[in-house]
Amino acid sequence: xxxxxxxxxxxxxxxxxxxxxxxxxxxxxxxxxxxxxxxxxxxxxxxxxxxxxxxxxxxxxxxxxxxxxxxxxxxxxxxxxxxxxxxxxxxxxxxxxxxxxxxxxxxxxxxxxxxxxxxxxxxxxxxxxxxxxxxxxxxxxxxxxxxxxxxxxxxxxxxxxxxxxxxxxxxxxxxxxxxxxxxxxxxxxxxxxxxxxxxxxxxxxxxxxxxxxxxxxxxxxxxxxxxxxxxxxxxxxxxxxxxxxxxxxxxxxxxxxxxxxxxxxxxxxxxxxxxxxxxxxxxxxxxxxxxxxxxxxxxxxxxxxxxxxxxxxxxxxxxxxxxxxxxxxxxxxxxxxxxxxxxxxxxxxxxxxxxxxxxxxxxxxxxxxxxxxxxxxxxxxxxxxxxxxxxxxxxxxxxxxxxxxxxxxxxxxxxxxxxxxxxxxxxxxxxxxxxxxxxxxxxxxxxxxxxxxxxxxxxxxxxxxxxxxxxxxxxxxxxxxxxxxxxxxxxxxxxxxxxxxxxxxxxxxxxxxxxxxxxxxxxxxxxxxxxxxxxxxxxxxxxxxxxxxxxxxxxxxxxxxxxxxxxxxxxxxxxxxxxxxxxxxxxxxxxxxxxxxxxxx
Amino acid sequence: xxxxxxxxxxxxxxxxxxxxxxxxxxxxxxxxxxxxxxxxxxxxxxxxxxxxxxxxxxxxxxxxxxxxxxxxxxxxxxxxxxxxxxxxxxxxxxxxxxxxxxxxxxxxxxxxxxxxxxxxxxxxxxxxxxxxxxxxxxxxxxxxxxxxxxxxxxxxxxxxxxxxxxxxxxxxxxxxxxxxxxxxxxxxxxxxxxxxxxxxxxxxxxxxxxxxxxxxxxxxxxxxxxxxxxxxxxxxxxxxxxxxxxxxxxxxxxxxxxxxxxxxxxxxxxxxxxxxxxxxxxxxxxxxxxxxxxxxxxxxxxxxxxxxxxxxxxxxxxxxxxx
Numbered sequence: 026x027x028x029x030x031x032x033x034x035x036x037x038x039x040x041x042x043x044x045x046x047x048x049x050x051x052x053x054x055x056x057x058x059x060x061x062x063x064x065x066x067x068x069x070x071x072x073x074x075x076x077x078x079x080x081x082x083x084x085x086x087x088x089x090x091x092x093x094x095x096x097x098x099x100x101x102x103x104x105x106x107x108x109x110x111x112x113x114x115x116x117x118x119x120x121x122x123x124x125x126x127x128x129x130x131x132x133x134x135x136x137x138x139x140x141x142x143x144x145x146x147x148x149x150x151x152x153x154x155x156x157x158x159x160x161x162x163x164x165x166x167x168x169x170x171x172x173x174x175x176x177x178x179x180x181x182x183x184x185x186x187x188x189x190x191x192x193x194x195x196x197x198x199x200x201x202x203x204x205x206x207x208x209x210x211x212x213x214x215x216x217x218x219x220x221x222x223x224x225x226x227x228x229x230x231x232x233x234x235x236x237x238x239x240x241x242x243x244x245x246x247x248x249x250x251x252x253x254x255x256x257x258x259x260x261x262x263x264x265x266x267x268x269x270x271x272x273x274x275x276x277x278x279x280x281x282x283x284x285x286x287x288x289x290x291x292x293x294x295x296x297x298x299x300x301x302x303x304x305x306x307x308x309x310x311x312x313x314x315x316x317x318x319x320x321x322x323x324x325x326x327x328x329x330x331x332x333x334x335x336x337x338x339x340x341x342x343x344x345x346x347x348x349x350x351x352x353x354x355x356x357x358x359x360x361x362x363x364x365x366x367x368x369x370x371x372x373x374x375x376x377x378x379x380x381x382x383x384x385x386x387x388x389x390x391x392x393x394x395x396x397x398x399x400x401x402x403x404x405x406x407x408x409x410x411x412x413x414x415x416x417x418x419x420x421x422x423x424x425x426x427x428x429x430x431x432x433x434x435x436x437x438x439x440x441x442x443x444x445x446x447x448x449x450x451x452x453x454x455x456x457x458x459x460x461x462x463x464x465x466x467x468x469x470x471x472x473x474x475x476x477x478x479x480x481x482x483x484x485x486x487x488x489x490x491x492x493x494x495x496x497x498x499x500x501x502x503x504x505x506x507x508x509x510x511x512x513x514x515x516x517x518x519x520x521x522x523x524x525x526x527x528x529x530x531x532x533x534x535x536x537x538x539x540x541x542x543x544x545x546x547x548x549x550x551x552x553x554x555x556x557x558x559x560x561x562x563x564x565x566x567x568x569x570x571x572x573x574x575x576x577x578x579x580x581x582x583x584x585x586x587x588x589x590x591x592x593x594x595x596x597x598x599x600x601x602x603x604x605x606x607x608x609x610x611x612x613x614x615x616x617x618x619x620x621x622x623x624x625x626x
Numbered sequence: 627x628x629x630x631x632x633x634x635x636x637x638x639x640x641x642x643x644x645x646x647x648x649x650x651x652x653x654x655x656x657x658x659x660x661x662x663x664x665x666x667x668x669x670x671x672x673x674x675x676x677x678x679x680x681x682x683x684x685x686x687x688x689x690x691x692x693x694x695x696x697x698x699x700x701x702x703x704x705x706x707x708x709x710x711x712x713x714x715x716x717x718x719x720x721x722x723x724x725x726x727x728x729x730x731x732x733x734x735x736x737x738x739x740x741x742x743x744x745x746x747x748x749x750x751x752x753x754x755x756x757x758x759x760x761x762x763x764x765x766x767x768x769x770x771x772x773x774x775x776x777x778x779x780x781x782x783x784x785x786x787x788x789x790x791x792x793x794x795x796x797x798x799x800x801x802x803x804x805x806x807x808x809x810x811x812x813x814x815x816x817x818x819x820x821x822x823x824x825x826x827x828x829x830x831x832x833x834x835x836x837x838x839x840x841x842x843x844x845x846x847x848x849x850x851x852x853x854x855x856x857x858x859x860x861x862x863x864x865x866x867x868x869x870x871x872x873x874x875x876x877x878x879x880x881x882x883x884x885x886x887x888x889x890x891x892x893x894x895x896x897x898x899x900x901x902x903x904x905x906x907x908x909x910x911x912x913x914x915x916x917x918x919x920x921x922x923x924x925x926x927x928x929x930x931x932x933x934x935x936x937x938x939x940x941x942x943x944x945x946x947x948x949x
Contacts, residue, residue, distance in 0.1 A: 073949060200947075246948045260941060265730040286928035287940050291729050291921045296755035300722035303715070303752075307695075307726030310713060311734075315726065333716050423945060430938040460693045460711040460727075460734055467657065467689055471705050473714035482661065482706070483714075 064095030072420030181220025257392030262433030312435030312459030358609025510561030670821030670847030718748030
């Protein structure tokens with residue numbers, strides 16, 4: 026973003042485009058202004074123009090109204106975070122200006138609606154572009170005197186400022202408005218063209234993105250993390266899901282409810298979180314891995330069901346789009362504080378697989394991997410996404426669907442008379458026959474939450490419990506042996522290693538790269554498999570003086586975040602420290618660098 | 627249960643039928659016996675188990691297609707005693723489990739055995755919604771009006787004044803009326819029977835199995851250990867009265883006017899409001915599409931809209947829109 030010229034009004038000719046690599050644009054207004062629509066259109070358009078993109082939005086937890094923002098970062102290189110500071114701030118209202126001016130970088134551009142905002146023009150740090158957006162929108166749309174459509178006016182204005190291909194953009198708008206009324210679409214285009222036609226004159230500059238050197242020729246797809254997850258599940262062959270509405274994961278269930286019937290599948294909106302997990306387990310028992318999606322409070326309710334799936338050794342995928350907790354907490358904010366409940370939640374010794382995607386693209390592949398792991402190891406897999414990944418829109422290379430999309434056949438292989446559903450094999454992995462499978466001697470398995478012997482019969486003999494507890498644990502130890510050791514980015518040895526997981530990884534990586542580029546080597550490592558942990562971490566940790574775990578949760582009673590505490594107990598390594606944050610927002614790169622400086626001082 | 631078969635072409639995406647290694651020879655009820663039941667001698671649940679065996683034998687339901695599901699409680703030991711696929715699930719959630727199983731595997735016969743605590747207390751919410759959605763399954767609630775497995779605590783159906791370990795001076799809470807509850811929930815088949823009349827239980831179970839959608843049987847099943855004599859008033863052998871509902875025959879006779887019309891919800895509710903021991907038989911029986919059928923309709927419509935596209939083509943189309 027520092028590529029954007031710092032000069033103030035150096036060249037005012039609109040034909041004179043300043044080449045840029047990267048821009049961060051924040052649109053601040055109220056939630057009913059259609060800000061999200063503009064942001065998403067910009068993001069999708071950027072992806073279509075082969076630009077990397079990442080977006081971030083806040084929505085008020087109230088039902089309607091209230092301040093809202095949409096931030097989009099468009100880049101010609103790899104975009105890892107949505108940006109600490111913004112290059113362009115759009116303020117629809119005075120409160121938008123007051124609240125968000127602080128994130129506008131020195132030399133940045135403020136676009137404001139002169140009908141609602143009175144900026145302090147004496148503050149010479151910024152370039153001011155005042156546009157009577159409300160009045161011009163009403164004028165363009167004509168008649169009724171309300172300003173619905175100023176989001177489209179703004180889109181036109183930004184299209185002009187960033188020299189976006191208006192023909193392409195208008196085609197996209199048309200597709201977007203395909204299901205809307207003709208009158209609405211006419212107003213949309215009128216507002217858009219009025220915005221595009223507005224000449225900012227000497228107030229500011231226009232920019233042009235330098236072309237992206239794409240890694241491969243594959244086109245980009247643009248979607249939010251929740252979408253990516255839903256489509257990943259479909260690609261993996263999931264044909265049954267059940268959930269209960271909960272922010273910020275409801276979008277997953279909405280997509281599955283709409284999409285699954287096309288694939289011959291069913292999505293059940295259950296009466297509660299408990300019913301959702303139990304119905305998913307029932308469907309999984311039916312022979313195909315099923316899914317339930319939720320957020321923290323729902324995961325708490327599902328733990329007993331998950332415990333049954335662990336005990337009966339039934340595959341299951343549970344998605345937790347984390348939000349701030351405990352209790353109702355911060356429903357619309359991000360946090361990574363469900364790691365403990367994901368790994369340890371529930372009573373008894375209850376091993377399950379936990380993995381966490383780092384971005385939207387990874388969310389797509391993680392949900393496929395989760396299905397495969399659940400099938401292979403016949404146990405629950407919890408995917409820890411979070412509000413930031415779930416809501417933000419990113420562009421990523423279109424997956425090679427022809428190589429990925431699969432069916433999930435049901436195992437109806439007839440079993441012999443010797444069949445034992447819980448045979449104590451070396452790898453401990455059971456192969457349950459789906460109901461409908463003929464069994465010789467009609468020795469049908471009963472799957473149970475009671476401790477059982479190899480035949481699946483409950484018994485009081487304590488030896489069974491020891492044997493079966495070890496069997497359920499052993500499966501995950503077998504899995505751990507197959508997991509890849511995570512790669513260290515940056516120097517392989519050194520002073521400080523940042524360790525991160527989930528959506529904290531993007532800013533951690535950008536921080537490490539920035540610090541290294543600035544002459545202070547900083548390495549970074551991402552742990553995707555959180556339970557079981559991959560092999561080789563201790564050896565990596567031994568190569569650094571200090572290991573700092575970056576995660577969006579509290580430093581806890583003893584000074585360590587949830588993953589940091591887990592790693593300390595796992596590796597008995599006192600050099601593992603913690604960088605934490607609990608303000609409901611993703612880490613800024615600068616926050617991580619400051620924390621590293623503070624801890625290495 | 628011929629009306630439960632679904633169009634094999636349209637359901638192919640939901641479930642591929644297993645290869646049948648030769649039609650199994652007819653089986654007898656004795657073949658269905660598995661573990662020796664662990665219920666107390668004299669427990670009413672034995673009658674329910676034996677009746678279930680008789681039903682399966684009469685119907686010759688393919689054994690691998692029967693799935694017996696239960697939650698927690700004395701009643702819920704049921705699946706262990708049946709030689710068929712079975713699931714012993716967690717407390718109160720058997721109906722939720724069965725919902726997922728029934729919807730994803732319409733080829734199976736899903737029968738849930740539950741108790742008063744499991745179905746009406748901890749699992750009350752699931753019962754209500756499975757009933758309203760008319761998810762295809764049969765639920766038998768073995769009501770003994772006490773928590774037996776945990777050794778005598780008050781249950782939601784325990785009568786007022788019932789002395790238990792949690793109400794040593796007698797229960798002070800108004801009990802649930804199961805029949806009213808089931809009717810109000812919107813179940814499409816609601817019947818009542820008792821362990822003391824196995825023949826009646828078999829008839830009711832057969833009709834429940836023939837019902838498309840959610841069928842539920844409230845079945846009095848005496849706990850001889852912790853609530854003995856609870857159902858004497860409904861047992862002629864103990865001096866009580868087992869009154870069977872006379873259903874309309876539509877024969878045009880004047881007597882028929884007085885008979886019960888099982889499609890009349892208000893009439894069913896009146897029967898449900900009778901004081902204990904009340905009446906036995908089918909209270910309510912109406913035809914409504916099961917959720918399974920409505921979901922299949924959604925699938926058929928969606929598949930038609932995509933021209934029956936394969937999963938790969940479907941997803942490619944979606945991703946093309948996201949470019």
